Amino acid sequence: MKKIYNPKQEEWAEILRRPTKTIEDIEATVSEVFNEVKQKGDDAVQKYTSLFDGVSLESNLVSSEEIKLAKESVSEELKAAIALAKSNITTFHKAQKTDRIRVETTSGVSCWQEKRPIEKIGLYIPGGTAPLFSTILMLAVPAEIAGCKEVVLCTPPDKEGKVNPAILYTAALCGVDKIYKVGGIQAIAAMTFGTESISKVYKIFGPGNQFVTVAKQLATRHNVAIDMPAGPSELLVVADETAKAAYVASDLLSQAEHGVDSQVVLVSTAKDFLEEVTEEIESQIQLLPRMEIAQKAIENSRFVYFENRQEALALINEYGPEHFIVVTADEDFYVNGITNAGSVFIGDYTPESAGDYASGTNHTLPTNGYAKQYSGVNLDSFMKSMTFQKISKEGIQKIGPSIELMAEAEGLAAHKNAVSLRLKDLK
Template identity: 65%
Template sequence: MNTIKYPKQEDWSELLKRPTRTFKDIETTVDDIFKNIQQSGDDAVLRYTSMFDGVDLKNLVVRPQEIESAKGLVSEELKSAIQLAKANIQKFHEAQQTEPVKVETQPGVTCWQAKKPIQKVGLYIPGGTAPLFSSILMLAVPAKIAGCSEIVLCTPPDKEGNLNPVTLYTAQLCGIDKIIKAGGIQAIGAMTFGTASVPKVYKIFGPGNQYVTVAKQVATTFDVAIDMPAGPSELLVVADESSNPEFVASDLLSQAEHGFDSQVVLVSTDEATIDKVKQAIQRQLGDLPRKAMASQAIDNSKFVLVKDQASALELIDFYGPEHFIISTTNDDYFVKNINNAGSVFIGKYTPESAGDYASGTNHTLPTNGYAKQYSGVNLDSFNKAITYQKITEEGIQHIGEAVELMAEAEGLQAHKYAMTLRRNEVDKNK
């Protein structure tokens, strides 16, 4: 855990490089699996599930009895926690609903925009080293609020061919009844092309490892939209002498335990704070059940000492973190001036884990620097906006000539003629 002191801007790209493989490293594998799923459907998905997840399934679809049985395997305390989180997530996303926008741009020319749900969506829920049932809440709740008519959930099974009971409980709580036992590239492929068991969807949502991330990007070449290129999790904390080193260490470790390819970064104007956080990490690391995983991710961590807040902000904006925690004497400076971050956590009493579970914001966020171009998942992610216009005879008189002149200037005579016919009709009716 070395501290990088006052790095030069020309070194930032190498310094802040994510520990991920490139698209090209994985693309060939994805292409082969996609091709087989196109040709063989369920058989290919079952074959890859056996190969990658180590379980031979007879059927990909979760049976109603499995969902019903799962309810009795989840403690009442955990059910209450999930219900509280769901209520907060629902409240925050319902507040994002907007009314149609309607305006008369000229007398007799009315334009409006209305949002419509994406009818068929696929939700990918990681399993692997941890069953991330919280992601179901983050994706299914806004999908239901938006009014998506078909929602398919894919998540990998365990070695016995079962899904985690909490995953099944959360899915049924959110009203999801089409649950598929498939993970990784094969799940994305199944939702991309459709199989006998898995419906083809219009848009795929959900985080995942590097293979899932590349598979989602390849899916876009087959007329399927995705939420964003969301890969391995990452966190950047900016902290100074006013922060609590134990809190900061716990936040860094909470991301490090996600996986070996997670990345955590601490940026500070105070070297003593960095040293205290490092010591706290070593103390806390020993108590973690996922110590080996977190330790490997901590090896990819960066501890960066900068001269002042302005230097810190510039470096953070360059990095574009998925999660950004602010714990300084002047939090407002970063809150007001940050441009590139997936989700921001302000003050020492706001751990990133609150956003992961129960505060109400969405935890499906852009990683790998994509916070510079993408928003995290929100209600609009499940909608598309359709524009409408209606023109009366009065409207034709106001914009008709302008349309003709512009069409002619572009050399599009049929465009002009479509308006000329209407202008002539209006002139006859005067």
Template identity: 70%
Template sequence: MQQYINPNPETWLEILKRPTQTVENIEDTVNQIFDDVKRHGDRAISKYTSMFDGVLLESILVDSSEIDAAANRVPESLKQAIQLAKNNIEVFHKAQITDRVEVETITGVKCWQEKRPIQKVGLYIPGGTAPLFSSVLMLAIPAKIAGCKDIVLCSPPNKQGQLADEILYAAQLCGVTNILKVGGIQAIAGLTFGTESIPQVYKIFGPGNQFVTVAKQLATKYGVAIDMPAGPSELLVVADDSANAAYVASDLLSQAEHGVDSQVILVTTSKDLLKEVEVEIKSQISVLPRKVIAEKAINNSRIIYVENDETALKLINEYAPEHFIICCKNEDFYVNGIINAGSVFIGNFTPESAGDYASGTNHTLPTNGFSKAYSGVNLDSFNKSVTFQKISESGIKSIGPAIEAMASAEGLQAHKNAVTLRLKDLTN
């Protein structure tokens, strides 16, 4: 990890730079694949699945027999773990259900807001070196609670043309309606336009690599909404002398092992802890099965020493981490002061991996600084807020003159007339 001691704030932007390609380097590829899928449907999907995933499939649809066989292969101990996580995720997301909001803004004018589910949603579940079946839980459970009718899941197949057993088991458990063996840019394009096999959806959810992130952003140009730009994983830990160096190192490595383009950062007010964490990282990384991946990610990562909590907090809000762990005596200072973060983990016994799997919060979070403007996935991500109003005769009399005056000032005569006609009828 690259080390910085009291860096000048003017250098923060460069120090905190993510190890991602520029959008310009990716957009041409994404545009080409989108155009091909739009024109050729399943034929283009098959071509890119063969090209990128190295497998030629007779059908990308997963049938019930495949799901049943996969479920039988999942160990009972893992099924129990998945069930515990499912229960906690359901509890947390059901708590987000809100009642109808209703108010009479002025006598005779009643306004209210109700939630309506998005009817068709697409869930993108990464495969690759670590098939993320936990993301199935994080996306399908709130979709089901919200009442989404069509829940379409896409995930890249392995070289044998299969999806991970755990992905299929979790998808069935959580009520996914369609499962397709397709990943990458072509999956996002399929969900955007629809093909012979892939249903078109109204909103696309899920994490992915930089190509998937850019593909999701391109989908918005075709009228499809997305949850957020969610790219390579990242974690920032702030820690002082009260932190456990082994715990801090393990948390940093838990994100570094996601992928070579992941980034982890330690911000500390303790030079002693800084040294201890460096030692722990070298020790722990040496025995990781995904050592090679973690080492490359660690090369993209930073240890930053600052003299006080105030400077640390300013730097952290500037970085806007996806995951933010607080291991400090003065934890309330950071809890109350953090503005830009996807999800926050507080205390020495709150590892980031708890949020990844089983605490109940959602792990689909904004990366690459987007937590400055985006929230992580939550129940409202799968809902629309629809407003209603009902105005009585006395109500239109109360607000009618104001509407007429404002419409006239904006030069919108037909708007004014819609009120004037009603007011005249009420005075005759």
């Protein structure tokens, strides 16, 4: 990790630069796959599954027999853990429901807003070095609460053409019955255009590597919405001398083990604390099965010291972390002052892992600085707000003259006439 002390503001951009490739670096590959899937459908999907995942499949669709076997192979202990997480996620997202908003803006002019579900959604679930079955809960549960009619799930197969049992079990538990063994760019392309076996969807959700992130962004050029540009995972911890170095190190490593392109940042107003955390990381990392991955991610980490908390907070807001942990004596200063973060975790006993799995909040969050303008996934992500209005005779007489004047001022005679005809009939 790199330690930086009291950096000047003009140095922040370089200090906080993410270890990711630019879109230009990989867009050519993504575009090539997209074009071929659009033209050749399932044949192209199978070609790229063989090329990228190293396996040839007769069918992309997961069979009912595979789902049955998955249910039998998942331990009862894990099933109970998944059930607990699902219950908490359901509770939190059900609480986000809102009623119809109705108002009479002028006497005789009634306007209201209602939310309706997006009919067809696609879920992308990473399944490579870490099979993220927890992401299914984060996406399928609110989709069900919202009332989405069709849910398509794509996840990459392993070298034997199989999908991790926990992924299949969790998908079935959440009522997802269209599960395909397709990963990476070709999965996003298939859900964007539709193939002989995979339905075209209206919106795509789910995290992934940099290729998946660019593929999702490319999908938006083809009338498909996405949840957000969600790329490699990242975490920023702000801590002072009151924090436990072992806890902070464990949180940093929990994100570092996601992938070699993950990034973790520690900001502190206690200089000696940086050394304490460094020692803890060096000790704890030796015990991790994914030590090699975590080690490479730690190389991209930044430990930043500031003499005062105001500068620390300014740098944090400039970074806009996906995950933000606050463990300081003056936690309210950071909690009230943070404006750019995907999800915030407060105190010694709130590890980021809790949000990843079972506390109830959603873990599909904006990365790469997009927390400055994007929200994390929530119930509204699966819905559209529609407005309605009904105007009575009294109402059109009250607002009609204003409409006529405004339409005429904009040079839109037909707009004016649509009102004038009605007002004439009411005289």
